Amino acid sequence: xxxxxxxxxxxxMKGSPFEKVALNxxxxxxxxxxxxxxxxxxxxxxxxxxxxxxxxxxPTQGRIIVNDIxxxxxxxxxxxxxxxxVFQYPxxxxxxxxxxxxxxFGLHKQGLDTKEIDKRIRKTIKxxxxxEDILEKSPFELSGGQKRRVAIAGVLVMNPKILVLDEPTxxxxxxxxxxxxxxxxxxxxxxxxxxxxVSHSMEDVARLAKRVIVMYKGKIAMDGYPGEVFSKAEQLExxxxxxxxxxxxxxxxxxxxxxxxxxxxxISEAKKEIMKYL
Ligand SMILES: Nc1ncnc2c1ncn2[C@@H]1O[C@H](COP(=O)(O)OP(=O)(O)O)[C@@H](O)[C@H]1O
Ligand SMILES: [Mg+2]
Numbered sequence: 534x535x536x537x538x539x540x541x542x543x544x545x546m547k548g549s550p551f552e553k554v555a556l557n558x559x560x561x562x563x564x565x566x567x568x569x570x571x572x573x574x575x576x577x578x579x580x581x582x583x584x585x586x587x588x589x590x591x592p593t594q595g596r597i598i599v600n601d602i603x604x605x606x607x608x609x610x611x612x613x614x615x616x617x618x619v620f621q622y623p624x625x626x627x628x629x630x631x632x633x634x635x636x637x638f639g640l641h642k643q644g645l646d647t648k649e650i651d652k653r654i655r656k657t658i659k660x661x662x663x664x665e666d667i668l669e670k671s672p673f674e675l676s677g678g679q680k681r682r683v684a685i686a687g688v689l690v691m692n693p694k695i696l697v698l699d700e701p702t703x704x705x706x707x708x709x710x711x712x713x714x715x716x717x718x719x720x721x722x723x724x725x726x727x728x729x730x731v732s733h734s735m736e737d738v739a740r741l742a743k744r745v746i747v748m749y750k751g752k753i754a755m756d757g758y759p760g761e762v763f764s765k766a767e768q769l770e771x772x773x774x775x776x777x778x779x780x781x782x783x784x785x786x787x788x789x790x791x792x793x794x795x796x797x798x799x800i801s802e803a804k805k806e807i808m809k810y811l
Contacts, residue, residue, distance in 0.1 A: 534600045534615060534694040534727060536563045536586055541595035543581050555581040557751040559595070568721050568728045570738040570759075573748030574773040579731045580621070582748065583697045586729070587616035599695075614643075617693030621700045623684035627672040632658075635672055636687050643691075657690040658683075662716045678709030685713070689720075695727040696720065702734070710734075714741060735777040739763060739798040747772070763798045779803045 543556040555578045563569055571579050584590040585597050588609045597604040604612055620626075629635040633654060640650045655665055661682040672680055685701065698717065702710040714737060721728050732738050738745055738759065745762040747755035749772045755762050763769070766776040777798045783806070787795040790810050797803050 534565055536616075536695065536727075537561070537596075537598040538582075538585070539596045539598070541582075541585060541597065542593050543578075543585070543590060544593045545581075547593060555751055556585075559751075559753060561746070561753065561756075563727065563729065566721075566725050566727055567744060568742050569730070569744045569746060570742035571729065571731045571746045571748060572733070572735070572738060572774060573754075577748040578751045579748050580699055583618065583699055583729065583731060586695070586697055587613050587618055589618070614691060615693060616695045616697065617688040617691055618697045619685050619688050619699065619701055621703055623688075623701075624672070624677070624680035627680060627684055627687075630671055631668065632670055632672055632675070632683050633668040635683060636668075636690050639687060639691050653690050653692075654686075657686045660689060660716060660720065661686045662712055676709075678705055678712055681705065681709070681713065682716075693726070695729065697729045697731075699731045700733060701730070702732070702737070710737070717741070735763070735775060736779075736800075739777045740801075747774070759798055760796060764796055 538559055538561040541556055541559040542554070545553040545555055559582065571582070573579050581590060585592060588604050599612055599615065602608060627635050629638065636654050636657060637650055640653065654668065658665060658668060663679065663682055667675070667679065672683055675683065681701070688696070702713050705713065717728060717730070718741060720726050730742060742759055745757065745759050746753055747762060747769070754772060755765065755768070763776040763780060766780065769775055779800055780798050783793070783795045783797045783803060786793050793810060794806050797806055
């Protein structure tokens, strides 16, 4: 399942004194089973862009084509089933008295029978790495990381083909972050979903994504393999971003060990490379 964006612009409060061009003539194609990361400084348009992927925002100009079908007002329902979006701080939308009911919320509207709903919920809670006994708890008894995973389960239970995650680990501790990324990676590998991850963490992006899109002032500034994008550290810095920290260390090591490969962006690759010289 692919997403094609043609000449997309989005202007908030158009025609008012507060008018803000958030996206400026974006062209983009995301193919089937890609794992794409979108990075960019705050306000660069990342959230605005991804909210067009399932029709939550309407383009001021341009077109969105999902699976060869142009998104219009009349096919939004189908589109939302295919493209699941996990917003920033999704746990703020938990409101039912049990985890079970929260995850079931969207399913009831699809007219599935209770047995099918139950099966899907139990499968999904395991997919996000939680135990079934959490289903009868109140979402408010859970830890921050657990709440986040329950909220993501509410999107996953709809069986989307494309999963968009907008800063899914914001505000979590390293353990909570790792738990989320480990099941995201599993979903990508086992369920063959297309994953679009908006993230602040260059370390996580370098480790997980196969393609990195850099947004800057409403435009796509860079688009390539993680190695290509992160090798342009100066350009990233000029946008207020950076390459993964480990790549700066590798550059310093290069001054001491000229033969070392400095084009390394993850800790595990760095470890392998450094070991050769110890
Ligand atoms: N609902 C809104 N109304 C007006 N301006 C908005 C709204 N949402 C975002 N913006 C503005 O649009 C620009 C892009 O925002 P956003 O897509 O949230 O960026 P990012 O997710 O990269 O931080 C910013 O300048 C932001 O202030
Ligand atoms: Mg955002």
